[in-house]
Amino acid sequence: MNATDRTPADLLRSALTTDPARPLITFYDDATGERVELSVATFANWVSKTANLLQDELSAGPGDRLALLLPAHWQSAVWLLACSSVGVCVEIGGDPTAADLVVSGPDTLDAARACGGERVALALRPLGGRFPQPPAGFVDYAVEVPSQGDRFAPYAPTDPDAPALVVGGTELTAAQLVARARENAAERGLGPGSRLLSGLSYDSWEGLSAGLFAPLAAGGSVVLCRHLPTLQGQELEQRVTSERVTHRAV
Template sequence: MNASDRTPADLLRSALAADPGRPLITFYDDATGERVELSVATFANWVAKTANLLQGELSAAPGDRLALLVPAHWQTAVWLLACSSVGVTVEIGGDPADADLVVAGPDTLEAGLACSGERIALSLAPLGRRFPVAPVGYADYAVEVPSQGDRFAPFVPVDPDAPALVVDGTERSGAQLVEQARAEAATLGLGPGSRLLSGLGYGDWQGLAAGLYAPLAAGGSVVLCRNLDQLGAEGLEKRVESERVTHSAL
């Protein structure tokens, strides 16, 4: 990664320039058997489309606040980087009533209705499938995002020192996120080519760092596992071997 990177979106751009074909996120849901692998290029494409949706269709702008009410998932990671690209502040598990936008999953749709702004629903179904019928009061992400542009440019430059993420009651700027992600990567012993298996949720900084930010900052990749407790010890051992895992956060 480049020393000049000041936001998570900068880290992604550097990763794309360095090696677009390498894996970045491999996602498992052990309740459904789903496995999705996204290269840097594929992940960046999803981020660009989502950022265009945010900026162009939802009229989001720097300083807006988005309540993110979805669990650790590859699409959650996409939204985190898309918001960084636009300059929108993400509040993990934030109060929808105080947010300008909300992104909700199947289990948080009712809570998300408290948001008076734009509402996006993620089905979290395998292969990113849409809802059979869009939830009332929401736009279906899987319906809205495919038609968005594959390249993104913000209307105004993102300020690295502006608030970017709120989690555990702590607000971090984009620059602080990059600094802390690099520090977490060093603590975890990550470097270029490292492959970290994370069974942690995205509800706190530790889970976000292990499940996205630290591997991205280090030039590594993450095997992000949801419902890992259903896999069992033998299954976990096989996954570590098959995915060539070098580090774990469980």
Template sequence: MPVPRTLARVNATDRTPADLLSSALAADPGRPLVTFYDDATGERVELSVATFANWVAKTANLLQDELSVEPGDRVALLLPAHWQTAVWLLACASVGVVADVAGDPGAADVVVSGPEPESLEAGRACSGARIALALRPLGGRFAPAPPEGFADYAVEVPGQGDRFVPYVPVDPEAPALIVAGREFSGAEVVERARAEASGLGLTGPGVRILSGLPYDTWEGLSAGLYGPLASGGSVVLCRHLELAGAGVVDQRIEAERVSATAR
């Protein structure tokens, strides 16, 4: 599928999702990139490009330096659609490891689980490092302690460096993402996100899309992360959107200046 001309001019030389984030940071670090709502808790968090990129850098440093992952290693992400999940996806892309969404933890070098008990229990099948996310507002810690056998992401990540440089340059043609059993290279993620962005209503820089789709399908990842990145747009990512009434969603669309939806 050809890349629409209106989108091909945005980050035209970028080959990996991490490249897209770097270009977004260089172009306009202060603009919103991910606005997250949880309709089960009432949480709202807005991350600018700069803030999101800082979380990504810290997480990538955690992966590379503390967990000693290398390009080609597999990280199983047993997480819902959430802004911290988006951070992990871009951190994996920055290091050059494979982000395996809802993948088999028994076949992974690292597992990232939480906070639901079933997610944490599944994560115990990983013989490598296990990281648990509480997914509390403002990136809060597990209280009073993380699950046995897991390190608490909220404890481990703050002390990591604010800038990230991979030890080995990331190969755009190497495997980067597995979702719903389909493997993508970094270049394929970028190319497909660009090609499909206009179909999602992401017709140019500055467009905001509201997504209530889960992250365990390509469609959810495209609408909820990669499409906005590839087009210079932003996402209003909603968890538990089914708990919000139609009037609430309509108000949110207006308040957040959303012009496209995926739900």
């Protein structure tokens, strides 16, 4: 990664320049059997489309706050990087009443309705599928994002020293987030080509770091597993082998 990278969006741009074809996120949902693998290029395309949705359709910009009510999921990772691209601060599990906009999964729609700003809903169905019946009062992400542009340019520069993430009551600027991710990557021994299997939730810094930011900062990749406790013993070891896992966070 480039030593001058100071935001998560910078880290993604460097990864795209270095090796766009390598896997970045391999996602498993062990409750449904879903498996999705996204290369750096494919992930970056989703991020660009989502950032365009944020900026152009939802009128979000630097300084806005987004309450993210999503589990550890590849689409959650997309939103985290899209917000970094626009300059929006993400609060994990944040209070929708205090947020400028909210992004919700299917299990938190009632809480998300308390947001007075824009509300986006994700069905979290395999392959990014849409809701069978769109929830009233929400933008269905799977309906709106495909038509967004494949390239993104922010209307205003993003400030590395502006708040970028709030998790567990701790607020981090984009630069602090990147610094922590690099430190965590070094502590775990991650480097280019590392494959970190994470079964941790995204509701803590440890889970966010292991499940996205540290592998991204190191030039590695993550095998992100939702509902991993349902996978035990030999099945888990088979995944470790088949996915060429080098490190674990479970």
